[in-house]
Amino acid sequence: MKIVIINYGAGNIQSIKFAIQRLGYEAELSHDAQEIQNADKVIFPGVGEASSAMSKLKATHLDTVIPTLTQPVLGICLGMQLMCNYSEEGNTQGLKIFDVDVLRFNHKVKVPQIGWNQIENLNSPLFEGVTEKEYVYLVHSYYAPITDQTVARSTYGLPYATALQKDNFYGVQFHPEKSSSTGEKILKNFLEL
Incomplete structure (x- = not known):
């Protein structure tokens, strides 16, 4: 199985790569459109600020590649937020995969x-085999409101989407690579889709 972690200069990609290795798989890092299109699974990470991350995606034309992918794609943290329509962070237009705007708490x-x-x-x-009210690790100032594409939620001042899904696209606000055995289980489930 070919697993590609999108390397566009806005992610904690090494910790995700190590988490995948702990599960017995190998992942490669790439910003090459063809490599990404030919992968069996694609992970779209993100740490940092939305508008600068989107600029990096545009510079490598990945903003037009990612929405056309047909294999399972997992957006993590800022990666999930960039898959939404829009983010208040930096007044950023997103990839419009998930039909929701990202708002500041x-x-x-x-x-x-x-x-x-x-x-x-x-x-x-x-979330196969994950029980309700498990704990996951989060670092974020912006959130996706709950919509019909919400597949998990948390509460921080208000209920919000901690996971989204549309067709082959999945997004998690939390960091599975930092969420102990629960996060490993979720990553494993994604790799075995």
Whole structure:
């Protein structure tokens, strides 16, 4: 199986690569469109600021490649947010895969949310064998509101989507590579889709 982690200069890609190795798989890092299109599974990571990350995607034309992929694609953290229509962070137009706008948490909660939070209302093959209210690790100041594409949710001041799914596209707000055995299980489920 060919697993490609999209390497566009906006991600914690090494920790994801190591997490995949711990599961017994190998992943390659690439920003080459053909390599990505030929992969069996694609992971779209992201750490950082939305508008600069989108600029990096545009510079390598990956902004037009990613929405056309037909194999399973997993967006992680900022990767998931960039798969949405729009983000308030940097007034950024997204890839328009998930039909939702990403908003900043309001002033009533401390941002960023850093640490462990529970996921619930699990409704995707990603969560096969994961029980309700397991803890995952998050670092974010922006969130996707709950829509009909929400397949897991958490609460931080308000309920929000911690996972989205549309067709072959999956997105998680949390970091599975930092979420202990629960995160490993979710990554394994994705690789075995």
